[in-house]
Amino acid sequence: MSxxxxxxxxxxxxxxxxxxxxxxxxxWTASPLAMADEGDYTRLDPAKAQSIDWPAITDExxxxxxxxxxxxxxxxxxxxxxxxxxKILEKEGIAVRIYQHPxxxxxxxxxxEIIPDDIAPEYKDEGxxxxxxxxxxxxxxxxWKQPPFSGALVDGKIWGRGAIDMKGHIVMGLxxxxxxxxLDVPLKRKLMLLVLADEESDGxxxxxFMVEKHRDVFDGYKYVFNEGGxxxxxxxxxxxxxxxxxxxxxxxxxxxxxxDGESSHGARPPEQxxxxxxxxxxxxxxxxxxxxTIVPEMExxxxxxxxxxxxxxxxxxxxxxxxxxxxxxxxxxxxxxxxVAMTTNTRAFTGLNTNEDEGINVVADKAFAxxxxxxxxxxxxxxxxxxxxxxxEPYGVKIKPTGTIVPNSSPMDxxxxxxxxxxxxxxxxxxxxxxxxxxxxxxxxxxxxxxxxCYGLTPVLLNSEELGSTHSDNEYLSQENLKLGTKIMFExxxxxx
Ligand SMILES: [Zn+2]
Numbered sequence: 001m002s003x004x005x006x007x008x009x010x011x012x013x014x015x016x017x018x019x020x021x022x023x024x025x026x027x028w029t030a031s032p033l034a035m036a037d038e039g040d041y042t043r044l045d046p047a048k049a050q051s052i053d054w055p056a057i058t059d060e061x062x063x064x065x066x067x068x069x070x071x072x073x074x075x076x077x078x079x080x081x082x083x084x085x086x087k088i089l090e091k092e093g094i095a096v097r098i099y100q101h102p103x104x105x106x107x108x109x110x111x112x113e114i115i116p117d118d119i120a121p122e123y124k125d126e127g128x129x130x131x132x133x134x135x136x137x138x139x140x141x142x143x144w145k146q147p148p149f150s151g152a153l154v155d156g157k158i159w160g161r162g163a164i165d166m167k168g169h170i171v172m173g174l175x176x177x178x179x180x181x182x183l184d185v186p187l188k189r190k191l192m193l194l195v196l197a198d199e200e201s202d203g204x205x206x207x208x209f210m211v212e213k214h215r216d217v218f219d220g221y222k223y224v225f226n227e228g229g230x231x232x233x234x235x236x237x238x239x240x241x242x243x244x245x246x247x248x249x250x251x252x253x254x255x256x257x258x259x260d261g262e263s264s265h266g267a268r269p270p271e272q273x274x275x276x277x278x279x280x281x282x283x284x285x286x287x288x289x290x291x292x293t294i295v296p297e298m299e300x301x302x303x304x305x306x307x308x309x310x311x312x313x314x315x316x317x318x319x320x321x322x323x324x325x326x327x328x329x330x331x332x333x334x335x336x337x338x339x340v341a342m343t344t345n346t347r348a349f350t351g352l353n354t355n356e357d358e359g360i361n362v363v364a365d366k367a368f369a370x371x372x373x374x375x376x377x378x379x380x381x382x383x384x385x386x387x388x389x390x391x392x393e394p395y396g397v398k399i400k401p402t403g404t405i406v407p408n409s410s411p412m413d414x415x416x417x418x419x420x421x422x423x424x425x426x427x428x429x430x431x432x433x434x435x436x437x438x439x440x441x442x443x444x445x446x447x448x449x450x451x452x453x454c455y456g457l458t459p460v461l462l463n464s465e466e467l468g469s470t471h472s473d474n475e476y477l478s479q480e481n482l483k484l485g486t487k488i489m490f491e492x493x494x495x496x497x
Contacts, residue, residue, distance in 0.1 A: 021324065024322065024323075024324055025319070025322065025324050025325065028319060028321070028322040028323075028324075028325075029303065029318045029319050029321075029322065030299040030300060030302065030303040030318060030319065030320050030321040030322075031296075031299070031300055031303065032300065032303050032304065032307070033300050033303070033304050033412070033421060033433055033434070033435060034412075034413055034418060035418050035421040035422040035425065035433065036415075036418040036419045036421070036422040036495070037422075040418070040419075040422075041418075041419045041422060041423075041495035041496070042494055042495055042496070042497055043494065043495075044183070044185065044491070044494050048183045048185070051183070052179070052183070054483060054487070057175060057179070057483070057486065058479050058482060058483040058486075060175070061171050061172070061174075061175050061482050061483070061486055062153060062158055062479055062482060064088065064171045064174060064175075065151070065158050065163065065167060065168055065171045065477065065482060066151030066152075066153065066158060066160075067084060067151065068081055068084065068085075068134070068151075068162070068167040068170070068171065069149065069150070069151035069158065069159070069160030069161070069162060069163060069167055070149055070150070070151045070160070071084070071149075072149055073134055073135050073136055073162070074135070074136055074137065074138055074139075074161075075135055075136075075137070075138075075198070075200055075201050076104075076106065076107060076135065077106050077107070078106070078107055078108055078109075078134040078135055078195075078197035078198070078205075078206075079098075079100060079105065079106045079107065079108040081110075081134040081167075081195065082098050082108045082109070082110040082134070082195060083098070085110055085112075085170070085174060085193075085195060086098060086110060086112075088174065088178075089112045089174070089177065089178075089193070092178055092181050092182065093181065094112050094113075094114060094177055094178075094181055095112065095113060096110060096111070096112045097110075097111045097112075098110050098111075099111065099209070099210065099213075099214055099217075101197070101205040101209055103205075104205060107197045107198060107205035107206075108197060109194070109195065109196050109197055109206055109209065109210055110193070110194070110195040111192060111193075111194055111217055112177060112192065112193040113190060113191065113192050113193075114177065114180055114181060114187060114190070114191045114192075115190050115191075116186075116187040116188065116189070116190070119188070119189060119190070120188065123188045123189040124220060125219075125220055125221075125222055126188075126189045126220075126221075126222045126223070127189045127190030127191065127192065127220045127221035127222060127223070128189060128190070128191050128192070128221070128222075128223045128224075128225065128416070128493060128496055129192045129193075129194050129218075129221050129223065129224045129225070129452070130172075130173035130176060130177070130191070130192065130193050130194070130225050130489060130493070131173070131192075131193070131194040131195070131196060131224055131225065131226045131443070131447075132166045132167070132169045132170035132173060132194075132195060132196070132226065132227060133166055133170075133195070133196045133197065133198070133199030133200070133206060133227075133443060134162075134167065134170060134195050134196070134197060135197055135198055135199060135200050135201075135206070136161045136162035136165070136167070136200070137161070137165075137200050137471050139161050139473075140473060143473040143474070144159075144473055144474055145159075145474055146159035146160075146474075146476070147159075148160055148161045148475070149161065153479075156478055156479045156480065157476040157477070157478050157479070158476055158477050158478075158479065158482065159474075159475070159476040160475065160476070161475055162475070163475045163476050163477040164230075164458065164460075164462070164466065164469065164470050164475055164476075164477055165227065165458075165470040165471065165475070166199075166227045166458065168458070168460070168477040168481070168482055168485065169227055169458045169485065170195055171482065171486075172459070172482070172485040172486045172488075172489045172490075173193045173195075173225070173489060174193060175486045175489075175490065176193075176486065176489045176490040176493055177191070177193045179486075179490050180490070180493060180494075185493075185494055185497065186497060187497045188496075188497045189496070189497065190220050190221065191493060192221060194210075194217075196210065196443055197209075199442065199443050203443060203446060206443065207443040207446045207447065208446055211446050211447070211449070211450055215450065218447075218450060218452065221452060222416075222452065222453060223414070223416040223452070223453050223454075223455070223496070224444070224447050224452050224453065224454040224455065225416075225420065225455060225457070225489060225492065226442065226443060226444055226447070226454055226455070226456050227442055227456050227457075227458050228246030228249070228436075228438055228442045228444055228454070228455075228456015228457070229243070229244040229245045229246035229436045229438070229455075229456040229457045229458070230244060230457070230458050230460065230462055230467065231243040231244065231424070231428075231431075231457070231458070231459060231460050231461045231462065232244065232461065232462055232463075232467060233461040233462065233463050234463060234464070235462070235463065235464050235467060236305070236308065237305070237308045237309050240308040240309075240432070241428050241430060241431035241432070241461055242304075242305075242308055242431065242432055242433075242434055243421070243424040243425070243428075243431060243432070243433045243434070243457060243459065244433075244434050244436040244457070245417065245420065245421065245424075245433055245434070245435060245436060245455055245456065245457045246436045246437070246438050246442075246444070246455065246456030246457065247297060247409055247410050247411075247412050247417065247435045247436065247437065247455060247456075248297070248377045248407065248408065248409030248410070248437040248438075249407065249408050249409070249437070249438050249439075249440070249441050249442065249444060249445055249448075250341075250374040250375055250376060250377070250407050250437065250438070250439045250440075250441075251374070251375035251376075251377075251379065251380070251381055251404070251405050251406050251407035251408075252372075252373065252374055252375065252381070252403065252404060252405040252441065253371075253372075253373040253375065253381050253384060253385065253401055253403075253404050254370075254371070254372055254373075254401065254402045254403040254404070255370070255371050255373070255385075255388075255399050255400060255401045255402060256368065256369075256370055256399075256400045256402055257278065257281070257282075257368065257369040257370070257371060257392075257397050257398065257399055257400075258366065258367070258368050258369075258397070258398050258400070259274045259277045259278050259281070259366070259367050259395065259396050259397045259398065260274055260365060260366055260396065261273040261274030261275075261276075261277060261363075261364075261365055261366075261367070261396075262363075262365055263362065263363060263364060263365035264362075264363045265361065265362070265363070266359075266360065266361035266362055266363055267361065269363050270363070273363050273364075273365075274354065274363075274364055274365055274366050274367040275354050275363070275364060275367040277367070277395040277396055277397065278352070278367040278368075278369055278395070278397060279352075280395055281391070281392055281395035281397045282349055282352070282369060282371075284391055284395070285347050285349075285371070285388065285391065286347060286349075288347075288387070288391060289344055289345060289347070292330065292333060292334065292340070292343035292344055293343055293344065293345075293376055293378070294320070294321070294326075294343055295376070295377065295378065297409075297412050297435050297437070298342060298343060298437070299320055299321045300412065300435055301342070301434050301435050301436065301437075302317050302318075302320040303317065303318050303320065304432050304433060304434040304435070305317050305432075305434060306318035306320075307432040308432050316328065316329050317329070341374065341439045342436075342437050342439075343376075344376070345373060345374065345375050345376055345379055345384060346373065346374045346439070347371060347372075347373050348371070348372045348373075349369060349370070349371055349372075350370045350371065350372050351368070351369055351370030352367075352368070352369045352370075353367070353368050353369075354366060354367045354368070355368075374439045375407050376407060376437075377407045377408075377409045377437070378407075379407065380406055380407070381401070381404035381405070381406060385399065385401060385404075405441055405445060406449075408444065408445055408448040408449065409437075409448070410448060410452075410453040410454050410455060411453065412435050414453050415496070416453060416455060416492075416496060417435075417453075417455055419492055419495040419496055420455060420457065420459075420488070420492045420495075421433040422495070423488055423491045423492045423495055424457070424459055424488050426491075427484060427487055427488050427491070428461065428484070431461075436456070438456070442456060444456055458485065459484065459485045459488035459489060460477065460481035460482075460484055460485045461481065461484065462481070466478075
């Protein structure tokens, strides 16, 4: 064989490999989000759709929201909101039950149902719950441009604590119930509006009370449309419109740590002592997990984000599961703390001290720390605590969990998720849906525990300023968003029936 033909052969092999690499690079992509196709979900009868006077519906919804925002339901007194909503629903012939907590009757939960006469066996346990919480968090009125309990309508914006989180969302559910009733929308399955108390303080008077004492309320229901995700406009990517639908919530371990050692003079420290052990253990915890865990839903999340980005980001994000591409994008993922929270069991140290407050020259014999861990859906608190305890042993650190929550999730490929995604995107041209995992917990935590499939989306489009206003200052919801949210929620209900 001549040298030339060997060269030719090598070149051929090389270009073949090169082509293969190019092909893998281009063709190996993650999966886009599966949404309902045309014909896979029900549209409202065109004559009925035509008859909806959306400006009038928006005005009506605005009044309801203003009234609700004027009620000071700050971690309490939700009963006034229940009574207000009850009156509106009952006037139109929708049956309502109110569940007051026996320890504090001013804290109540509302259940309103529309139940079709005949439900086919396959839809008997497939009901839909539209839900939200009627309590709100505290305010610092001096920092507000409009009084926080005024419900002021200024330039198309409805002001007040809870406008976004989440009385606006409740009004969207309320309007959806009214529209179903007024238009006599044919239902295949049960429909519920559930207004819960006490979400902001972990649900003792709200979701936990309902789930533990009134479990039967949920019989025949499967899907829940709740908070947890939000639509954003121009937040993550300039010009983007993204509906972030929560499908999972991380779990939690809060723990107090302690370690004993010997006390001594600060000028002659022993080789090991309590605080040093604690610091070294915390460092080991900090370093115990450096890789990101990218679950399939997260691959789809990144793919969908790729839809929002332009080239070249879009190219790389859509190929996030590609073995040739992933190493290239990992540094960017690791540099973004929101993405890190979605791909790791985060460990945050939230306290460190000793039993010697003043003694700067004393080596204390006890050290204490606090830790806040948030767990991905594939890890239970028990499993993680076992790992931590094994790690703590050589340092003599004792771990006392003070609160744990098991991670919870709902399938991304359910009919409900597919329909709400499709309806959202259809309402806003150029928008995308991402499946979101959130580090914090909502009522979904407890509703998923009893087997309900919960999806978190307040179906509006918020800019950064609006997004930052929940649990902060100057919270408002635009009438435009109130209308959009009502439309998406109502059409999702129609789409499922
Ligand atoms: Zn909320």
